[in-house]
Amino acid sequence: MSDIPLFDLVAQEIENRCQLTTIQVRGTLRIAIKDAGLDPKLITTRQMTVILNKVLGQHLIRRGIEAEQSKQICATIVSTITEADLPDPTGIERLPESLFERLNQR
Numbered sequence: 768m769s770d771i772p773l774f775d776l777v778a779q780e781i782e783n784r785c786q787l788t789t790i791q792v793r794g795t796l797r798i799a800i801k802d803a804g805l806d807p808k809l810i811t812t813r814q815m816t817v818i819l820n821k822v823l824g825q826h827l828i829r830r831g832i833e834a835e836q837s838k839q840i841c842a843t844i845v846s847t848i849t850e851a852d853l854p855d856p857t858g859i860e861r862l863p864e865s866l867f868e869r870l871n872q873r
Contacts, residue, residue, distance in 0.1 A: 773815055773853050774800075774807050780844045785832050795830055799823045812848050819845050 774796065782792045799822045800807045805814055819841040827837040 773810060773812060773848065776848065776851065776853070777815060777819070777844055780847055781827075781840060784840045784843065785827070785836065787830055787832075791830060795826050796823065799826045802826075812851075812853050815848060816845050819848075 778789070778793045778796050781787070781796065782789055785792075787795070797807050799818055800810055800815075803814075803818055803822050805818070810818070824834075824837045824841050827840065828834055832840070
């Protein structure tokens with residue numbers, strides 16, 4: 768599973784759990800990520816977890832998914848991507864916390 772980019776993995780998981788088409792799922796996910804001010808190509812697992820917990824649910828509801836199902840889809844995918852141990856898309860961790868951790872190690 769670690770060979771699949773994070774965006775594709777999440778889109779595939781959403782598609783498997785609801786009646787939306789591939790295009791609808793990918794577009795909805797892309798909009799949710801952009802609404803959070805992030806780039807879908809560079810999103811980290813940590814950022815995607817926040818998107819799933821805070822943003823995506825409302826976008827799925829707007830697409831006709833029931834609120835409870837939307838919540839369950841997002842929670843399940845958070846578990847999936849957390850366990851998948853996917854690499855950072857840029858090859859380095861870009862979060863400020865990681866910078867301070869690296870500086871602290873010196």
